[in-house]
Amino acid sequence: MNALAARRRHPAAIALLILLGLVVTGVAYSTFAPKQADAATASATQVQDGKKLFLANCATCHGMQAQGTKAGPSLAGVGAASVDFQMGTGRMPLAAPGVQAPQKKVQFDKEQISSVAAYIASLAPGPAVPDADVSSGVGGNVAKGAELFRVNCAMCHNFAGSGGALTRGKYAPSLRNVEGKHIYEAMVTGPQSMPVFSDTNIAPESKNDIVAYLHSVDKQENVGGMALGNLGPVSEGLFVWVFGLGIMVAFAVWLGKKAA
Numbered sequence: 170m171n172a173l174a175a176r177r178r179h180p181a182a183i184a185l186l187i188l189l190g191l192v193v194t195g196v197a198y199s200t201f202a203p204k205q206a207d208a209a210t211a212s213a214t215q216v217q218d219g220k221k222l223f224l225a226n227c228a229t230c231h232g233m234q235a236q237g238t239k240a241g242p243s244l245a246g247v248g249a250a251s252v253d254f255q256m257g258t259g260r261m262p263l264a265a266p267g268v269q270a271p272q273k274k275v276q277f278d279k280e281q282i283s284s285v286a287a288y289i290a291s292l293a294p295g296p297a298v299p300d301a302d303v304s305s306g307v308g309g310n311v312a313k314g315a316e317l318f319r320v321n322c323a324m325c326h327n328f329a330g331s332g333g334a335l336t337r338g339k340y341a342p343s344l345r346n347v348e349g350k351h352i353y354e355a356m357v358t359g360p361q362s363m364p365v366f367s368d369t370n371i372a373p374e375s376k377n378d379i380v381a382y383l384h385s386v387d388k389q390e391n392v393g394g395m396a397l398g399n400l401g402p403v404s405e406g407l408f409v410w411v412f413g414l415g416i417m418v419a420f421a422v423w424l425g426k427k428a429a
Contacts, residue, residue: 219288222281226262235292240266247358248295249286254354256282268338269361296357303373304353309381317371318379325363330383335362346387349380 224233230241237243241263244251255261256277260270277285286298301307319328327333330344339362344352353376359365366376 215284215287216291217288218281219284219286222277222285223288227285230263235289244289244292246293246295247289249290249298250296250354251358251360252286252289253282253298254351254358254360256285257348258351260360269340272342296354299350299353299357299373301350303377304350304380306349306377306380306384309374309378311378311381311385313375314378314380314382317375318382321366321371322379329386344383347383349377349384352380352383353377 223231223235227235227241230238231244232238232241235244252261255270257275257279259273259275262276263270264273289295290297318326318330322330325333325335325341326344327341332343333341335341341363355363356366356371356376356379357368371379
């Protein structure tokens with residue numbers, strides 16, 4: 170017992186415990202961290218092509234090693250999904266500094282985007298580009314997707330995915346007619362002010378249900394007439410004030426002139 174107690178009090182014991190803790194943490198992370206399938210299957214040529222495209226188009230803001238600068242965040246660990254979303258929707262490369270990256274015309278083809286995604290995925294593990302069976306919406310439960318969307322997304326994106334304003338000039342973009350893959354990628358990467366919905370929060374099959382719901386909204390006919398963007402009472406009230414009262418005022422003026 171005395172010998173054991175002496176070893177515990179040895180100065181090297183603390184260092185050994187810290188080292189053991191680091192080893193255990195590293196092994197656990199490498200075992201349970203999300204695997205980047207795209208990085209494993211991407212060829213060395215594709216990664217090199219992606220690196221060249223990155224250096225030519227992205228390094229100014231994100232750094233030569235994607236380590237981040239004052240103009241742009243680090244891309245280590247964002248995964249191929251983040252690259253595919255940002256470049257596939259035209260948000261990147263950013264046209265000019267601003268509070269939010271707006272969606273614009275896509276500047277790269279799919280092969281180029283895949284190459285840049287493969288390069289970024291090779292730097293550190295991160296979310297992979299989703300398979301079509303969990304991101305296309307095909308076979309998804311629309312009713313369940315609608316419930317999940319209302320609980321997790323509607324407070325920012327509107328119940329019909331029409332988008333809405335946030336604080337400090339930011340906004341939740343419209344989700345109408347958006348490719349299912351990009352909706353899924355946004356959920357797992359959390360662009361801008363959006364939170365990350367990992368598979369622990371929302372399972373891949375449930376994400377597919379959300380995509381199915383949003384695609385059903387795209388195809389839905391408005392039997393009641395003009396949808397007014399599905400923005401709710403604000404747009405409807407504005408329509409009544411501008412057009413309804415405008416017509417009434419014009420009619421009153423016409424009657425006044427006729428009476429005179």
